[in-house]
Amino acid sequence: MTGPREIEIVGDLSRLPTSASGARHLVWWGNIGFMLIEGTGFALAAAAYLYLMTQAPAWPPRGDALPGLLWSGLFTAGLLLSALPNLWVLRCARNKDVAGVRRGVLAMAVIGLILLVPRGFEFAHLGVPWHRDAYGSVIWLLLVLHTTHVITDWADTVVIGTWLFTHEVGDDQFADVEDNSNYWTFVVVCWLPVYVLIYWAPRAV
Amino acid sequence: MIADLERVPQLDATWRDAPGLWGFLTTVDHKRIAARYVVTALLLMFLAGMLALDMRWQLSTAENTRMGPQLYNESFSLHGSTMLFLVSVPLMEAMALWLVPLMLGTRNMAFPRLGAFSFWLYLGGVLTLWLAHAADVTPDLGWFEYPPLSGPAYSPGHRADIWAQMITFTEVAALAASVNVAATILKMRPPGMTLARMPVFLWAMLIASIMTILSMPAIMLVTSMLIADRLVSTHFFSPAGGGDALLFQHLFWFFGHPEVYIIFIPATGFVSAIVETFSRRPLFGHNAIVLSIMAIGALAFGLWVHHMFAVGLPRLGNDFYTAASMAIALPAGMQIFCWIATIWSGRPRLDTPMLWVVGFLATFVIGGLSGIMTASAALDLQLTDTYFVVAHFHYVLVGGAMFPLFGAFCYWYPKATGRLLSERLGRIAFWLIVGGFNLGFAPMHLLGLLGMPRRVYTYPAGLGWETLNQVATAGSAIAVAGGLVFVGNALWSYWRGRVSGPDPWGGSTLEWASASPTPAWNLPYTPRVDSLTPMWRDGPLRVMEGLALDRREVLVTSVADAAPLYRQKSAPPSIAPLLAALATTAMFIGSIFTPWAIVAGALPIGAALTAWFWPTRPRAGAAEAKA
């Protein structure tokens, strides 16, 4: 029942492929949308940090210790290094290398888990509890926000990894691995300004 | 030729939902989901209208005792929060969910299960606010709850938490819907619908979605900070702990101002569609309108400070925000000129949808002009937080967004139901609503200029406010009566209305190519487009075949030229979105009481999401054994 309107068939879509990679893929755009949302969230949290910093007479307020550089440094170095295997996984996914993505995703799951260790110590060495003052509140906010992203992407990696090792891998799964890998890059990129704000802004002012 | 009739049963079998309750809970059909949104939001609009009428009753005389302060404060808080967060924005999303795939001639949204998830989560937000109200834990601090009043020291109990968490619900739902709409419009346009051939409606929905994506994180962040201040004693907004009360206002209005345009811009899409069809000529100034919408969208992010002129910010900033706020009159005025020019040079027909456009123009322009007045940093010091502002934003939101929405409802009702609304009842409803609204809200301008502040539950006699308040109350009552006629018309016509056929108005865009009511699979073929008004092309509708009939498949095209790229599997019905929404609801509600709910709630959400995205493919062992 199409109604009375006549139609004229002017083309055939059946020869088109059933998947694509990169920006041609639909899900890539969904992923970008969510990164945009979360990126805006990071930017606004950073803006809140800077706003409170400009309003405060001293930053950090008198009596608050500066955040520790050791564990955060280890975490930052580890996170930056993880970009390399991550890019390797991305290449395997683009080349549709089944063995490569299986191994790579497993490696990324292990790396994510290891990174959570220095992250835990970072919290312990922030130097101020969140409930002492607005400075404490906002650095905890930034760190919690980023940690949520690390954990989310790590969980996603584990689920994808589980699936990859138990099932036959097809084009859609390569696209999934690609998206997950892009998301990790996003998590790495977001950390850098957050790291500067939490650890270096109080030392610079 | 006409469509091959054999494909219809095949498409039916592929795209059908399971029967009964299970089908209801698992459906991913964008039309069913959108219809739910619309029905829920209209029901809430009715409840919010009743609250408004009750408040008007209270204010109809000085020192009235119908309401005490607590009930009145709850009423305006519930009214505002419901209308802004649970009615206006969701209704616009619902219209996008329902119409975007139809106007693109595609079978479903880009992410069908995400659409279902949006609705269930939105419903969670609705129930949170209104069940809390039933349990007498009603938020009572307005639709923006400024700290320190909303902080732990001045608002013990959970009223403020309910408000903050209701927002988290609706914003997550709105963000998910926006990503869905944007991806659908960018990647699922029919072959030939380049960006230049995209109707204004789709541009409006795309830009509103992008604005949502860029603005709503602000309110999620700020309400989370408020909950943290209340629940775990952070100090974001408490001056004693080094926080700043104004930080809340900056973040709130960074969202709150674009929010107004997120509501208004889709309405410009409705108006453009209706004006084109009922003027019987292609929209004049298509490019000018699209550029205006973009300009409004961009400017909207630079205006938030004009809600804060009275907080005592540096003067230089005030001057800048005055100029920027007034500048928005330019693109808005260009749009209005283009619509009127289209009507002028067309052959207009005044059916009810078009009548609503006329009502929109006559009413909204008043709201726009009073907006220019409040945009002045100096004059705003006399206008803000008075009834002048109450009048202003009702003219903008009701006149500027709800009237077009009612027009859109009349316009697309036959597409959704297969029946036309009664024109006679429609006209009665139109005059009652538009007349009652103007009678109700025009006097409020004057009340504000006579010094009546907003959000007062009572006022003394002798300040010259009684008569105007009585007129306002009478006007609201008339408008509510009109609303009842409107709803009665919709119900009556659903069963008794004239059968419409697929294209009762001679519409210009692709949604009129589908049958009315539209089957689950929308169009039997993929349309091929070569103009802005494909339905007005002489001769047969040009289509392409080749999408699978035996499995759910949609066409993905390129962003700029809509060139076909590949055939994408479209997700079948699933219970996972509902389960994920339930798990998220449990976490949100729990986090009102303890922060540990976030940790405990993560696992069930993760499980539901895993079920949602778990692909269906053979086990690895089986496949490799075969190979």
Add this chain to the structure above:
Amino acid sequence: MKRLLRVSLLCVFVSGCGGIQSPLAPAGDQAAALHGLLLLMVAVCGVIYLLVLGGLAWSLWRRRPAAAGDNEPSDAALGRGLGVTAGVIVAGLTVLIVGSFLADRALFATRAQPAMEVRVTGHQWWWRIEYRDAAGRWIETANELHLPLGRTTRVLLGSADVIHSFWVPNVAGKIDMIPGRRNLLDLTPRRAGWYRGQCAEFCGAQHAHMALDVKVEDATTFDSWLAEQGRPAAAPAGPRAAQGAAVFAGPCGICHAVRGTPAAGRAGPDLTHLASRRSIAAGTLPMSRGGLQGWIAQPQALKPGTSMPAVPLRPADADALSSYLTTLR
């Protein structure tokens, strides 16, 4: 009907019959600048509205040729119309933006000059008012602001709890009172008389009952008023007032101060010269002995949610208390 309302709106503007809490009846320099701006805005916006309505009506009901044909206007002609429209809008906006800037400058014209300072602090739901006299002493009162005619008074705005907003529309526009911040507002009244201000930022349950009486009076009257306010309360005259003072010293003095007596509470308004004021409880009731009796007996019925508790008193004590309070002139 809408036209009728617009016409009546214009009448009000022209006649300026705004009342004692209205931007339409300016009684000071700041309010006058804003009133002028308002008139400019209404005029420009009114013309634009009529143009739009006229254009809309013309487009709907103009005579059209019987068949769609040659003498229809081209899109190019409409495009020129669009250009003209943009020009008109830009011109109108320019006028309004310049007008707005000029009014804004007028509001701040007195900022560089020295002026008498008054501290006004918002409380849920009343106003603490402190004048600085010539000797630099702070003189406290509440809920009633007196301003000298023709002189500029600088109001220092703050809040003790939540955000309030100081608004006396006949004299000036509103400025928020924000905890942790200090805002300034200059007032230069030009017309003597009583005016009414009201809190303009929602501040909780009794936002509606947070009004402020404002009296603009000539400088000599003002000076003697301020001197009077600076004095401690007179000793109770007669046995009934003395009994009332004794009652007051008990429960009332915990929250209220009466200078010159042991009552020195800071939580509520200073009552040293309570009876000299025009109203009770931030504009909730007119000042009278009966009003005081009612307020003391049933504060929660008259202003539900107020911090003022209903203190159980024997009838004789309540009577003596209200007698005493009426002597605090």
